[in-house]
Every structure is written in structure tokens, then in C-alpha cells.
Amino acid sequence: MEHKENKTAVSMTVNGKHIQAEVLPETRLLDVLREELHLLGTKEGCSIGECGACTVLMNGRTVNACMVLAGSADGAEIMTIEGVCGPEGELHPIQQAFIDAGAVHCGFCTPGMIISTLSLLMKNPQPKDDQIQEALSGNLCRCTGYHQIFKAVRLASERMHRKE
Amino acid sequence: MQGTYVGKNCLRVDGYEKVTGKAVFSADFRMERQLYAKSVYAPKPHIRITAVNIEKALRIPGVAAVATSKNVPGANEMFGRFPAFADQEAKYTGDVIAVAAAETREAAEAAARAVEVEYEELEGLWSLDAAMQEGVSAVHPDVPDNEIEYTYFPLRKGDAEAGFLQSDTVMERSYFVGWQEQAYIEPESVVVSPASFHHGYDVYGCIQNPYTIRQNVASVMGLHQSEIRVVLTAVGGSFGGKDESVMNMAARCAVLAKMTGRPVRMDLTREESFRESSKRHPFRMNYRMGLAQDGTIKALQTKLTCQGGAYNNKAQFSNWRAVVHTAGPYRIENITADVHAKYTNTIYGGAYRGFSGPQVVFASETMVDEAAAELGMNPKDFRLHNVLREGDTIACGQLLKEGIIAAPLQKMIQELCGMADFDAKWNSFKEHNAQSKYLKKGIGLAVTYRGAGLGGEGVDCSSAMITICRDGSVQLFSGHTEMGQGMRTVHSQIAAEALGIDIKRIAFKHSDTSVTLDAGPTVASRGTQSGGRAVLHAALKLKDELLRGGEKKTGIPKEQLDVAGDSLVKQGGEVLCSFDDLVGYCVFPLGLNLSAQGWYSPGLSHIDPETQQGDCYQTYTNGVIITEITVDESTGKITVEKITIGYELGTAVNPDIAYGQLVGALAQGLGYALFEELEERNGELLSANFDEYLIPTTLDMPEVDFHLYGSENPEGPYGAKGIGELGIELIAPSIGNALYHAVGRRLRELPFNLERVKIGKALTR
Amino acid sequence: MGIEKYIQVTSISEVLSCLGGTSPARIICGGTDMVISLREGSLGEHITLVDISRVKELQQITQDGQDIEIGAAAVMADIAESSCIAESSLILHHAARSVGSPQIRSRGTIGGNIVTSAQCADTIPALLALDAQITLMNSEQSVRTLPISQFLTGPKQTDIRNDELLISVRFPSLAGGVYRGSYYKLIRRAAVAKSRMSFALISAQDRQGIVEDIRISIGSALSTHGRFKEAEKMLIGKKASLDAVEKTAECCVSQVVEQTGIRWSSAYKLPVIKDVLCRELETLLEMED
């Protein structure tokens, strides 16, 4: 039912799996994830790069998937919330910490928050409070007032540190 | 109270789905053969529509149908005068004239763009101040004075004029607050499908009040309410907002579902959400206060005017709340207060966390601070002198009496000011400011009390249903909706506590109007206080049945039995059998009914309509805040450094969830106070996404020193009171009061944005 | 919608070969501005987009003697994290850190910031204060170098030609010398919002406190980005004092009024320009009491 035929092929690695898709040039990475791959955990809240609900990791860095054209992500390595769990669906310590700290209210910002936390803790396993705030400053949450989210990040950091 | 579950921090029952991305929100809910719908909005905020031409739109490949008012099978007008499709006239920027449905989002967008609307532009009432003038045009021809129906309430206590005559000082002030957007991160989305197993339509989506939607979709479709089924997906925040807009969307999609025989989905963009959804009502609030030289408030007169917008289905409730709370938590013997609401050709007001509370508390707590300054008193001492205490009557005449309605504010002010070091900082900040050229510090106080539940706004009813399955697992249904506030968890805790079972047995079921009973809207912090009572009622009925079975099974009279710790026990604690065995026996051979309906309604309050004197609310919650700020005098930027806050709210069924609700509300209040602002020009919205409408980020949140005060609420389940709303109303006035302390300037409009703080007024583009 | 073709390239010469043709080609890199224009439908029709985000040569941050060179496709996150930048030009480090959110900094590039040349572009005031030079290359591979102040020609306008690609931006390092700097961005909330105004200052004083060099640049103040040369001249060669600072700030305000006239926002902006400049200069400069 397409009204335009200038589709191009893109391929990328998403959560460790190699994927290919035919897309229009204006298709965003977010559309590839949600519409083509049915990875619905990545959310859309504003479509202009302001809310962070669509945050994914692209080549190890957080990006807003609503602001990346699919073509720009060609060949990239992407990780979404669906790739955070273990192979048997076990929760990552960050996910468990979000539950334990009461950091999940409506849950709409949660996938993006968890991805930003993951990126922070990969680079900086024991962040200070202001670093936590800074790292999550591109993820809006309207429900929690953020304090329980900070607590979750601290909790995850402690637990992951203890494990090592 | 402390029980096995109540009073404990049980983890959210819906956490796993949400941290893994598996929770299905409305935009994630897909149906086979679904069509995408796109709205055609009014090209200008106020127009006479002369023609709508859909021919071109229909020719776009992939378009299945384009609906206008002509296609509405039932009534085009819904509750609150909202039209399903604007017909002859569009009265505000969010009116929808037509909706296109197509195979793809792109085709639907192209079709919506291709619909041609011919129109004449009309003059409009673009602001509240304009609507308050004499002899202006009428938004609705049958309401020539633009006074919204049933929104005028007078409150009369004592003799205000006599009180003013006895006063040494009389002060008059005017306050104004504008719109606030709920700004849930999930935009609205619905899917409407021809029903699968019956005649009618199924509506799925992120919905705050499924029964309101059911009622209005039925009327637009010309069907019975029983023919419409509304099922909730996960809701990505609502705060009162996912109501009118979702109702309109559902009605329009239902029309298209009928035309096409297929499921039709509509996902709003953020800009559309801003354009179409309700907001917090703007208010103009004029206060006149009479004071005696010793600091006693002798009289108060207030005149509140609410901006309703183009349509209205909430101001009749929020205005009542406004007038009842207009005097704040002070012992004032003589009060005259009046509240009105006006139609305008603008976006409209609806429910937003706190309802009209944040508006009137901003006015009253600023006024009180101004009065203290006028008399040269410290704001804390002034409040302590006037605040309500045991034995006083509040504005609507209710008596504060131990065990019925608590009066903890005097104690709370003293304790919390002590913890925040209010007196010392009051002085040391002044010294600091004398030295510091650009950065000034301030500390401000605000106090509130808030009627919990619906009170006299309507008849409060709540429903719940609990079913025990044959294997001992338990299904819990509530007539209220989970929107992220943690209600499922709180209800599960109450049910587990009352049934004496492990909370893991309980599966909380999604709201579905074909299963649950109409419990009215989930508003006014009713989820816990009133909804929890219904759960408790159902659980206790069930337990009684279980004990009847236990008596048959053991031969021990049921009065001596209990279910506790997941077992049937004898008084004293001896375990008689497991819960599974008990359930098994009740099922066979006894054949008992292990399903129970819970219902709770305190009945209608008795209130005198001429004076609002009466039992306005069953109970009240109380709060005190102390806020410390830094103001940069070179830019007008306020930074909130620290908040010390205390809430009295009965038993917190789940203290962690209560904390989260209150801090979340604080953040929304902080945005309201500092930068949340909807710019409009002649009815058009200039800020319609998160680049222009700013809400707090992680870096905006100050340190929060948080204290819960307990008290028993005999009406709530296990002594609980609603918690969702108190947090939002305290912060704005406390920042304004701190600003006055810091720089000696008083702002009487929100938000305290850069311009207002720096040059005393807002600027418009 | 507007895009006809999306071309990915990995080398500068490939980019240049796309630019020479007759059909309009637009460069896309991080996409943080472009995707918004695309969504608003303001990009135009039948556009060819050339994606340069994989051109490694354009992403380098290098030091070459006294000069620092930043490739046009270097992302803000790289600039903010680069120790070379933090040492050589702290104000640029702060400017890059202040851009959007972490997610935006992963994508947004310095070249995009310069070429879009928005009023509120965060790095432009810093680059102006750093006396940065712009390097461009055209489809014939000939190089053109010019000061950034000349490159920025008006509101959202630059001197870039149709067949030119912005290669890099270059400026002398201020490391180890007498230079001090300050960068202040004014926004409506604590972080992640469009700049209301931004102030980039660089100063040098001798031992006696005589101002040897001062550079003032303010974002969202002038209709065309630029420095405040008049005001700078007032301070150079003088001892810094409260009075001199205030006069300098007032001179900047007059320049703004001269260039932009009085606008709806002037009632706020003009006093802020004066007060923030005073505040920043008072902290930056060693003053006599």
C-alpha cells in the first residue's frame, strides 16, 4: 500500500541479532524498531528529541531513536530495552533495582531511563549523585519526581559493584 | 496501622512488565486489519464552517473513509457540549471537523491534509480577562453571559462586612494563574473495533475514566451503554488528563469503525495532545482580607473566576472545591466567597491533579504571607496565630474534633520549621543577601489542608470484585483505574491483608467495563480512600464465606476461626488447614460462592447550596512545606535548593508508593511554579511540545526532606486517606514567599519565570 | 514527503562528488535539526540527503602545534569528553556540555551547530571568542579558510556555497598561558532547554592587572552572531575596575540596541545582558577594589 517506491535496504544489529529492512528514506530508527521489528518497548513521547522515551543505545551511546533516520543507523549496533534482560528473561540488576526502589510508576519513561542508566553504569560504575542526574537529564519522567529513580541507579550500582 | 501488608513497602505488582518493555500501552496494542485515523483540526480557533469537501481526501490511495458530523449515527454532542465533529462552527483550536482513516499512517495524514474546509473567521474571546468584560460575544449562543452552567457557588460564614468593620487593616490583592498541561509522557491513543462477540464496539486505550467514555461513545453511536465495552491498556500517566480528549477520540474512531467495519486506531502526536486535551483551569482570584493589629484574620472576602474554555465538563466540580478551600486552613469567622466560571474560545480546563487546589492555595498562601508582611510579623508566627486547631470550625462549618477530623497543623508547622531551621535561616539569609550582589537566598513557608475524596462534588461510589479460583488463586477487579499511581499494588495489599493470604495469590485484572461495575471516575485521590474501601468490603464478604466453609470443614464455630498467613487458623493461631484446602472444600462439596462484589458509597453530603455550610468532605489531609531558594538577580532565575515537607494523610497503605506519589506531585508543582507556561495567541497554542512547554528534568529536583504524619481516618480502608493531590499545591506559594524573602518583591502570577522575576512582568511574543 | 535519495558516504571526496551536481543535495550528519525540519515538512521536496556521519576524517579532534582543529562531524559528546578541548579551550568544553541532553550530544555535531547558525547555537559564541577559523572545501577540492565571524552572515545564514562542505573549525589553544574564560548559558530550567542567551568571555591580564585581551560574545543577542569589539576596546589596556566593567557592559547593550532595535524581548534581555556581563566580568577579571 506504499505510495512511494524509493525504498532502500538497511541492515543493523539489534540486541545482538542481525536484521535487514526495506525502508523509505524518511523512516526513523524508531519506526524500524517499533513497526518493522515489533520491538515495542521503545516508546514515543514527543518525536522531537525532548523526552527520551525513545532512548536506545547506538554503537554504545544513548540516542533518541526518534531523531535518527534509519539510513544513519545502517550498519550500527543497537540495543533496546528488549536486549537488557538475560537470555531466559532474567532481569538485569538495573531492572531489578528499578522495581525495588519504586522507580517505576506508569512505566512509560522506564525503558528509556533504564537504557540511559545502563549507558551511565557502563562508563562510570560508581557515579556520584550529580553524575546520575546529569546522565538522566534527557529522560523526562512526569510521575516520580525522579528521586526514586536516583535511588534505583544507586542501588543498581551498589549491587553490580558487589557482584564483581 | 501496621499489618502483614498494610503499612509496608510491597513492591509494585506490575513492575516486571514495565522494566522489560513488555507492558502493553495503547500505542503498542495492535489489531489485525487496523486502520490509522488522522484528525482535521479547525484551521483557525474560531470559525464558521461553510463547507467541508472530502472528495480529494477520499481519492488518496489507501484511504478507507473520511468521517464528518454527517456520519454520526447518534448524538453529535457529548457531555460538556463537546461535539464529536465540529459542524457549523469550530469554537477553539482543538475542534475536529473531520477524521480520515487509512491503511497507513502516511496515507491518513495525506488524506487529512487533503480535506478542504471553507470558513469565515470569527471574533473570539481569547482570554479570561476578556470574558470577564461586559457585553462581549457569546461562545455558546444560549449562554449570553458566558457563565458556565452550575459553576456558581457562594460560601457564607459569619458576617464578613462586620468583620471588615472590626479590622484595623484591610488588604486587597489580585492573583492570576494560567493553564497547566498534565504532560504525561505517553500521548493519548485509542483503538476502537467492531465488537468481537456481540453487537456494538470495543474501545481499547489509555483511559482514565472508562465509564464516562462508555457513556459518551454509546450516545454518539446511538447505542446502549451495554453495547460498548471499554478495556484499558497500560496507561502512561494521566493526572486527570486522559479523559475528554480520549472520549472525543474514541467517539470519532467508533464512527469510522462503523463506516469501515474495521478496527480504527488514533495515536495523537504530542502537538495534537496539547491542542486537544484538557488543562488545569486558569483562575483570576481577588482577595480582600481584614486584619486586627494583633495579627488575627477578622474577615475574608474572595471572588474567584475560572476560565472554562470552549467546552466544559469539569468546572462545576472544580469550582466547588475552589470555593470551599478559598480560605485556607485558618480560623476565620467571617467569610464571603464566590466563584464563577466563563466560557472562552480557547483550549479548555479539565481535571488535573489537585483540581482547583493549586490555584486557590497559591492565592491564599500568598495572601497570608502578604498579610504577615503588612503587619510586620514573621510569616511563621502569623500562621501559628491563625491556623486551625482542635475545636475550630473550618470555612464550611465542619468542626475539627479528635478522631473525626484531625487538626495537626499547628504541631506540624512548629516541628517542620524546627527541622528546616526556619528561624535561623530567616535571619542568616538576610545577612547573606546584604553581602551578595547577585545571588540572593530566600526561605518560604506554605500550609494547606485539603478535602479528601469527592466530598460534595458528587456522589462517591466505588466498586470492586474479588473471585477466588478453584486452585486458590485470586482475581481482583477494581472499578478504578491504574494509571501509574500504584493503585493495583495498594488494592492488592488491602485485599491480601483482609483475606489473610499471600499477596502473590492475587492477580489484579485490567479495567474492563464489561466486567467491573461503574465506579465513577478515578479522580480526587479516590483510588485508595474510596476504591480501597470497596476492595475491603469485597474481601470481608469473601472471608466470611470462607469461614463458613471452615466451620463446616472443622466443626469449629466460625467466630473462632480466621484466615491468616495463608491458612485456616483457630483463634490463638493453631493452623487447621492450608488456604488451598479450605478453598477446595468450599468448592466441593460445599459449592460456596467464592466471588464477592464490594461497594462503597458514603452517600450524598449535606451541604447548604446558599452558603456551602455542611459536611463538605469526610476528612481532610494536611501539609506544610518550607522551601529554600536561590535567586540570581542578574537573570531572574530561581533555583530551588531544598524542600522540607510534611504530610498528614492517615495510614499510608504503602509508604513507598505514598512517597513516590507525593514527590511526583511536588515535581509537577515545581514546574507549575517556575516554568510551565502555555503561550497562546488569539486562541492558538504557541507551546505545544516539550521544547517550548518545559517540565522539570532530573536536574531541577531539589533535595527533599520528607516526613509523613500519621492519623487515623475512620472512613478510609485501614485508616488511609487519598494521597495523589496534596503534594502539588504547596510548592508554588512557598517559592513565591521565599522570593519575597530573598528580594523583597511579590509576584502574584504564575509561573515565576525569568521575566517576571527580573522585570516584574511576563513578555509576550 | 521530501526525501528522494539517501546517500551514505565514507570519505570527503565522496561527499564532494555528490555536491557538484544539479539536483540539490543536503548534508545530514547527526540529524538533530534535519529530522525536525523533516517532520515539520519544511525541508522542501525531492531532496537528496548525503549522510556524512561515517566520514572518519571529519570526526577528528587534533592538536597541531598551537592550533586545535575539530572536524565538522565531531559530535558534542566527543568534544565535551575530549581532554584536549578541556585543556585548550574550557569555554568550548562548557559550551559543548551544555548542548541538549546526553542523547542529543551523542548525535549533534559542531559542524551542524555552525552551519545551521541558529541564534541559540551553543558553541558559536565560544568559537567567536576563540577567534576560530572555518575551513571549507568545494567540489573541485579547493580549500577556503575564513574567520567564523565572516562566515556567519545573518540570522540562520552563512557564507557556505552550494558545492561546499564544512571540513573543520580551528583555533589557537589557550592552554598554559594567561588566558581565562567563562561560559554561561541562560535557560529556563536547570538543563536541557533552548538557550535564552549565552555568554562567552575570554580575558588576559598582566601582572599589574592591566587587561591585555578581552573577548566578548553573546548568543541570542545580535541578529547576526558576532563579537562586541567596541566594548572590548574599552577595556583593553586598562586596569579592570567595577566602573570599567559596568561601562563595558553598557556599551554591549548599546551595540545590541543599535543592531537589533527594540523588540518584544528587549525589556528583559537588555538588563540581563548588562547584569550578566558585569557578574561574569567581575568574576573573571582580577580587580582593584
Ligand code: FES
Ligand atoms: S520520542 Fe524521542 S525523544 Fe521524545
Ligand code: FES
Ligand atoms: S513513570 Fe510515568 S513517566 Fe516516568
